[in-house]
Amino acid sequence: MxxxxxxxxxxxxxxxxxxxxxxxxxxxxxxxxxxxxxxxxxxxxxxxxxxxxxxxxxxxxxxxxxxxxxxxxxxxxxxxxxxxxxxxxxxxxxxxxxxxxxxxxxxxxxxxxxxxxxxLRERKRAARRQDRTDAGSGPGAGSAGILSALGAGRAGRDATPAAKSxxxxxxxxxxxxxxxxxxxxxxxxxxxxxxxxxxxxxxxxxxxxxxxxxxxx
Structure with a gap:
């Protein structure tokens, strides 16, 4: 057995x-x-x-x-x-x-x-955070996006999907x-x-x- x-x-x-x-x-x-x-x-x-x-x-x-x-x-x-x-x-x-x-x-x-x-409120907040991260690190973000990326871009790029949902x-x-x-x-x-x-x-x-x-x- x-x-x-x-x-x-x-x-x-x-x-x-x-x-x-x-x-x-x-x-x-x-x-x-x-x-x-x-x-x-x-x-x-x-x-x-x-x-x-x-x-x-x-x-x-x-x-x-x-x-x-x-x-x-x-x-x-x-x-x-x-x-x-x-x-x-x-x-x-x-x-x-x-x-x-x-x-x-x-x-x-x-x-x-x-x-x-x-x-649904938490889901919307997570979606807004994701949108801001994408906008701040995107190629067309402009000078504000570049400054944001310098300060928080690394955290956004290194964040796992768990942190963004x-x-x-x-x-x-x-x-x-x-x-x-x-x-x-x-x-x-x-x-x-x-x-x-x-x-x-x-x-x-x-x-x-x-x-x-x-x-x-």
Missing amino acids: TTPQQPEYADRSFRSTHGIVGGLLLLGFAAWIGGDALVTGEGRVRWIAAAGLLLVVPLIVAFTFRPAVYANDDRMRVRNPFRTVDLPWASVADVRAGYSSEVVTTDGTKYQLWSVPVS AGADQTVADLRELAERCASRPTAQGAPHVRWAYEILAPALAGLVLLIVLLAV
Whole structure:
């Protein structure tokens, strides 16, 4: 029996820093409001606050802390708010970013990459930087372009494409390059596997049911 070949590199992770910061703020706000109701509330108010926290906290975690993409030489793992998708590289047809980032499998199924949000503003800024670099180092830039090139032209010429593109676009390019390079590996074969995040769904659903019952009684 042969031992499966191990990935050459450990998992690389891609997460949204803005999402995590937003999650911390939302959790703090929920703890402030819900905690105050639990401490100072009376009668059903405490139960309603507890049910509300049971519903809201898992949803905050799901949409802010949970989303992530992990990738190594064998597969790509997409962790979205309510499910996790394991995609061996051989099953990945494309990774792309339009108005959102997504991975497309060989059978045409699409999965959104929640942890790689596309910022049109950042993309426009990257395009403007690229335009200024091209204008400053082009043959018809004139004296202003020459002076700019003397000061920053070397940095522009030496900059990699990663430095000139938006963050989401560069992440998608990295993932696409991994898919193309590793799809033929024996350990990168197989079909996608989807697992629902019951650790998020179960408490949120319980909180919702309890909240509905308390408000209806």
